[in-house]
Amino acid sequence: MFSIEQVTYKNILSVPKLTIQEKEITCIVGESGSGKTTLLRMLNHLISPDQGSITFQNEDLMDMDPIELRRKVVMLPQTPVIFQGTLRDNLEIGLRFSDKTPPSEKELEETLERVKLRKKLDENAQNLSGGEKQRLALGRILLMEPEVLLLDEPSSALDDETESLIIQTFVDYAKMYNKTLIMVTHSKALAKKFADRILQVRGGEVHEWDH
Numbered sequence: 001m002f003s004i005e006q007v008t009y010k011n012i013l014s015v016p017k018l019t020i021q022e023k024e025i026t027c028i029v030g031e032s033g034s035g036k037t038t039l040l041r042m043l044n045h046l047i048s049p050d051q052g053s054i055t056f057q058n059e060d061l062m063d064m065d066p067i068e069l070r071r072k073v074v075m076l077p078q079t080p081v082i083f084q085g086t087l088r089d090n091l092e093i094g095l096r097f098s099d100k101t102p103p104s105e106k107e108l109e110e111t112l113e114r115v116k117l118r119k120k121l122d123e124n125a126q127n128l129s130g131g132e133k134q135r136l137a138l139g140r141i142l143l144m145e146p147e148v149l150l151l152d153e154p155s156s157a158l159d160d161e162t163e164s165l166i167i168q169t170f171v172d173y174a175k176m177y178n179k180t181l182i183m184v185t186h187s188k189a190l191a192k193k194f195a196d197r198i199l200q201v202r203g204g205e206v207h208e209w210d211h
């Protein structure tokens with residue numbers, strides 16, 4: 001699905017070769033500052049490598065329309081963006097540039113259910129706690145139905161129990177709908193539990209993590 005060859009980015013990341021298979025659940029672990037976020041950002045072309053090539057479905061990322069790419073490869077940043085307005089506004093905004101039919105009331109309700117957010121669609125999103133905002137942003141992504149989900153420490157603002165539940169939800173979702181999931185997590189235990197493959201980033205290099 002992704003193929004990286006001889007890629008470097010500043011003095012931050014250096015990846016001679018890395019392929020990520022379709023439909024796999026890849027967890028990325030590594031110390032803070034090791035380059036995990038930089039790697040994810042490269043995969044949906046938020047940043048461009050200084051050297052080397054990245055392909056997505058055999059097409060060079062640099063030749064693809066970034067908007068088109070980001071419909072297929074959606075990233076949830078570590079600190080998700082919450083827009084002014086209601087929960088409904090925040091769920092629908094991800095579909096603003098898509099040609100999908102707007103979600104029905106039932107789909108919106110189901111999405112809140114999925115991310116364990118027991119709130120009304122018409123509530124003001126600014127009143128949510130940090131963890132709830134993160135779950136709202138996860139819901140927004142689910143509605144976009146991307147082929148690849150890039151999750152950057154999706155659980156850092158969540159308590160342990162919710163963290164496991166949410167990651168389980170995403171893993172089940174990915175398996176059921178044949179999605180590719182690439183997730184940075186600080187928890188090696190969670191990586192071991194859910195990943196098909198674990199990558200460790202250390203000082204800007206990416207290694208298979210044998211566990």
Ligand SMILES: Nc1ncnc2c1ncn2[C@@H]1O[C@H](COP(=O)(O)OP(=O)(O)O)[C@@H](O)[C@H]1O
Nearest residue numbers: 010012030031032033034035036037038039201
């Ligand atoms: N645009 C940038 N310019 C310069 N340095 C950066 C930039 N982005 C990240 N860095 C640095 O690169 C390193 C890796 O960052 P990052 O990928 O965010 O690490 P991680 O997600 O593993 O904590 C850090 O030292 C960070 O300060």
Ligand SMILES: [Mg+2]
Nearest residue numbers: 036037078152
């Ligand atoms: Mg990071």
